[in-house]
Amino acid sequence: MTAEIKAKLTPLDRPNTYVGRTVSRQGARKAVAGAGQYTDDISLPRMLHAAFVRSPYAHARLTKLDVNAAKTAPGVALVMTGKELAERITAPWLGTLTCFPGMKAAPQYPMVIERACWQGEPVAIVVAQSRALAEDAAELVEIEWQELPAAADKETALDRTTPVIHPDLGDNLAFEKTIGSGDVDAAFKAADIVVEETFRFGRHTAVSLESRAILADYNKPAERLILYTSSQAPHMIQTIYARMLGIPDHNVRIVAPDVGGSFGMKIHSYGDEVATAAASMALGRPVKFIADRLESFVSDIHARENLIKARLAVSRAGDIEAIEIDVLSGAGAYSQYPRTSVFEANQVLTITGGPYRHKHYRAKATVVYMNKVPTSQYRAVGHPIGNSVGESLVDMAAAACGLDPLEIRRRNVMPDDGYPAVTAGGIKVKELSHQKCLAALERRMNYAALRAEQAILRKQGIYRGIGIAAFIKGTAPGPNGYYGIGGAPISLQDACTIRLDPGGGIICAVGVTEQGQGVNTVMGQIAATTLGVPLDQVRVISGDTDATPFGGGTYASRATAIGGEAVLKAAGELRAEILSIAGALLQAPAGSLDIVDGHIVDAGTDRRRISLKEIGRIGHFQLHELPNSVQPRLSVTHRFRLLDDLYILTNGVSGATVDVDTDTGFITLRKAWVVEDCGRIVNPLLADEQVRGGFVQGLGGALYEHCIYDDAAQLVNGTLADYLTPMAGEMPDIDVAHIHTPTSVSELGAKGVGESGTASAPAVVMNAVNDALRPLGARVTEQPMTPEVVLRALGKI
Amino acid sequence: MSLADDSLEETMAVTMTVNGERVSRAVPVRQNLIDFLRTGLGLTGSHIGCEHGICGACSLRLDGAVVRGCLTLAVQADGAEVVTIEGLTASGEAADLQAAFVERNALQCGYCTPGMLMTAAELLASDATPDRDGIREFMSGNFCRCTGYQAIVDAIETVLRKRRRLA
Numbered sequence A: 001m002t003a004e005i006k007a008k009l010t011p012l013d014r015p016n017t018y019v020g021r022t023v024s025r026q027g028a029r030k031a032v033a034g035a036g037q038y039t040d041d042i043s044l045p046r047m048l049h050a051a052f053v054r055s056p057y058a059h060a061r062l063t064k065l066d067v068n069a070a071k072t073a074p075g076v077a078l079v080m081t082g083k084e085l086a087e088r089i090t091a092p093w094l095g096t097l098t099c100f101p102g103m104k105a106a107p108q109y110p111m112v113i114e115r116a117c118w119q120g121e122p123v124a125i126v127v128a129q130s131r132a133l134a135e136d137a138a139e140l141v142e143i144e145w146q147e148l149p150a151a152a153d154k155e156t157a158l159d160r161t162t163p164v165i166h167p168d169l170g171d172n173l174a175f176e177k178t179i180g181s182g183d184v185d186a187a188f189k190a191a192d193i194v195v196e197e198t199f200r201f202g203r204h205t206a207v208s209l210e211s212r213a214i215l216a217d218y219n220k221p222a223e224r225l226i227l228y229t230s231s232q233a234p235h236m237i238q239t240i241y242a243r244m245l246g247i248p249d250h251n252v253r254i255v256a257p258d259v260g261g262s263f264g265m266k267i268h269s270y271g272d273e274v275a276t277a278a279a280s281m282a283l284g285r286p287v288k289f290i291a292d293r294l295e296s297f298v299s300d301i302h303a304r305e306n307l308i309k310a311r312l313a314v315s316r317a318g319d320i321e322a323i324e325i326d327v328l329s330g331a332g333a334y335s336q337y338p339r340t341s342v343f344e345a346n347q348v349l350t351i352t353g354g355p356y357r358h359k360h361y362r363a364k365a366t367v368v369y370m371n372k373v374p375t376s377q378y379r380a381v382g383h384p385i386g387n388s389v390g391e392s393l394v395d396m397a398a399a400a401c402g403l404d405p406l407e408i409r410r411r412n413v414m415p416d417d418g419y420p421a422v423t424a425g426g427i428k429v430k431e432l433s434h435q436k437c438l439a440a441l442e443r444r445m446n447y448a449a450l451r452a453e454q455a456i457l458r459k460q461g462i463y464r465g466i467g468i469a470a471f472i473k474g475t476a477p478g479p480n481g482y483y484g485i486g487g488a489p490i491s492l493q494d495a496c497t498i499r500l501d502p503g504g505g506i507i508c509a510v511g512v513t514e515q516g517q518g519v520n521t522v523m524g525q526i527a528a529t530t531l532g533v534p535l536d537q538v539r540v541i542s543g544d545t546d547a548t549p550f551g552g553g554t555y556a557s558r559a560t561a562i563g564g565e566a567v568l569k570a571a572g573e574l575r576a577e578i579l580s581i582a583g584a585l586l587q588a589p590a591g592s593l594d595i596v597d598g599h600i601v602d603a604g605t606d607r608r609r610i611s612l613k614e615i616g617r618i619g620h621f622q623l624h625e626l627p628n629s630v631q632p633r634l635s636v637t638h639r640f641r642l643l644d645d646l647y648i649l650t651n652g653v654s655g656a657t658v659d660v661d662t663d664t665g666f667i668t669l670r671k672a673w674v675v676e677d678c679g680r681i682v683n684p685l686l687a688d689e690q691v692r693g694g695f696v697q698g699l700g701g702a703l704y705e706h707c708i709y710d711d712a713a714q715l716v717n718g719t720l721a722d723y724l725t726p727m728a729g730e731m732p733d734i735d736v737a738h739i740h741t742p743t744s745v746s747e748l749g750a751k752g753v754g755e756s757g758t759a760s761a762p763a764v765v766m767n768a769v770n771d772a773l774r775p776l777g778a779r780v781t782e783q784p785m786t787p788e789v790v791l792r793a794l795g796k797i
Numbered sequence B: 001m002s003l004a005d006d007s008l009e010e011t012m013a014v015t016m017t018v019n020g021e022r023v024s025r026a027v028p029v030r031q032n033l034i035d036f037l038r039t040g041l042g043l044t045g046s047h048i049g050c051e052h053g054i055c056g057a058c059s060l061r062l063d064g065a066v067v068r069g070c071l072t073l074a075v076q077a078d079g080a081e082v083v084t085i086e087g088l089t090a091s092g093e094a095a096d097l098q099a100a101f102v103e104r105n106a107l108q109c110g111y112c113t114p115g116m117l118m119t120a121a122e123l124l125a126s127d128a129t130p131d132r133d134g135i136r137e138f139m140s141g142n143f144c145r146c147t148g149y150q151a152i153v154d155a156i157e158t159v160l161r162k163r164r165r166l167a
């Protein structure tokens, strides 16, 4: 390697780099041995257990609540009602953000005070020596309700005859927003061809295998609250609980031990968890609450319930001219704090049709409240919906123009050399690679052969469908976007504190958190590479507000893109300090030294001079060996945020093949492909598995998952037996490939990857199903695409 | 569902062998085996995902067969031999499978993993040699929200082929 080339390489490109290399996860080694430690695995001395009385009605007035019998039941330490809890908090939540002008929301108390607004809303907490005894006592709470009519249907939520859930708001309207560009009306008027359709998306929920879990430990003499909780965002929870319970932030410590899946669902604030903390404060004893699966279904946030009317104008030659969508989004009874319940609709507006070059776009969203579980952010917020709608329209346009689905996309995607650009939805985009992704997908699918096979199968009466769907995904949001300017207590930057300890070990404490994606491993890879030490010399700490610098946690595919850059910067500064200390010790210019494999070496020759362990020993113990002018810090904190960009946008394209049984309506997934561009990849295997896992989560919503409510707003399938999730037998193998267009906003160049699969799977499988049904003149427009939906589309039922 | 104070519960004396160790306890008659193992014996490696027999997170071995710990009462295990993920690990029986899970990243959050391993170990111990679809079928009683299953199938397939000397 010439000196010139070597000079241009960053430490990330060094021959011994861990960045770009698959290494296994320490957390995985622990988990396979059954040695993980999740919240419910923690027991504390004098610990008590909580169970909740919840509203059986979607909308009802509390006419009697007598807890005396429960209070005296065996083993019971405390029963607290919603009213009593309300007296212990500073103020209710208000789920609005100023970035959503005109948005209305009602104040939300942690538990029902006099009126329940959804089935499952907590009413009272019962704390006892065991969960079983707490549940026994909860049965003894005497409670009478006056049932009220419920708002159960988003399509009638604004009708005069529908009860207004929060009279102070005047109606059930949460938010309205319209965005647009160009001259939509003229474009549709002048269009050769207009395709239109109405799409329905069912409600679903996260179903993390580990449910929500919290162990609250209030130390009365110390006035200190410690919460062990299965959370993605410990610092946010710290701020919110401190405010709500009237404790200074610095006296609240949040520890997120191993987290058994979260997917956005564990980034919100929940009334039953606040009640658990308040109970611990009242008792001065640890109180544990583990949501059981049945209460998870009626208390974890829901998502995705949307009805969308959409149309697209296209020229006869196949150029997309304009898109218009009208979104009706069904929120729950309150706007979830602090991220609100209108974000999903907002994302649908901005990303629909996002891969394409059309200039005319109008999108309107109406978000309404209903007497159902509150909705909010769940993996890939809005993208599964927006991509499904946009990509369905594009396929319909292709069929109308007589173009192949791949061809119409090639014709209309933003060109790889056309950035920076602005989408018709108003998103500034740069460094995307739609064209490269399409070309790679075509190759990997062996698309032409699949089409040829499909034609043969059709003659045999087999309805094979081939789907293609492009997507964009907003990842790693910046502070100039929604939460930052919206006023939320959510950190959009992230942080790393890295230090050299006396034994030569590197401790890397980060504000982003681990839920099994491999965040800790990835941060360790970046730190080890930047510093020049073996990976096993680095220990990453996350998920503890006492031990880590303040950060936003893991959400919106931000951990590597934002947290990773903070690690890179912090490790780079520590490296510089170590080299200058070494320079002082060795009486050599720092610039002539390097760190390789945990040793200070002569740059260029890699001759070993002194180990990092020696620097640690001298820097902490034998300071007399250093000149007086050198005061070691050996600890660096760095933070990173986006400056002007709203997001780091990513893109990709998926493919899928399915067989549709036109007699039974059953869809068999055969194979799927994803080509996506998350910039620089730190750990290839972990990135691939994020895509695969996310894709299957998207398939769940597209094909099976549905929170089904009846006319009285009762959830009728709230068990894991009735709410269907993807299982191994039905899932396909997924081929994953990447295009690498690093983002220029950071040195690391990483974009988010965790939600891309989820963002695109529903669109591509819907297109595949409709590709199968097209010769029959049928079209599925509803998710989940159950056999019943397919048979209805075929006119068979 | 944990139970703390025995005096508040109707209990029954049971003796069983858990991971090779004999244990005698008075267990509440209504307590699930999974709760007894987790809270009574501190064996927190087996997890609880649904408590109604669907997710498989609580899978463990009872007298040689994999059962749902949430659908089995602790008193039903009286006189039985119980093996949990902790025992499976200590015996080394599934060391190759566990290593393959780590190498293939066949787990993310790891919450389903002990149950997956108990189920997969049963397949490996049988004389069946299923193909990928067969493995998927066999594993269909264990829910994983994170991985999308492909890596799990890969890991099991790798070990199956090695053990059957097919690879």
Ligand code: FES
Pocket (backbone or CB within 6 Å): B047, B048, B049, B050, B051, B052, B053, B054, B055, B056, B057, B058, B059, B068, B069, B070, B071
């Ligand atoms: S916890 Fe036993 S099957 Fe889910």
Ligand code: FES
Pocket (backbone or CB within 6 Å): A209, A260, A261, A516, B106, B107, B108, B109, B110, B111, B112, B113, B143, B144, B145, B146, B147
């Ligand atoms: S690894 Fe998280 S549920 Fe399987």
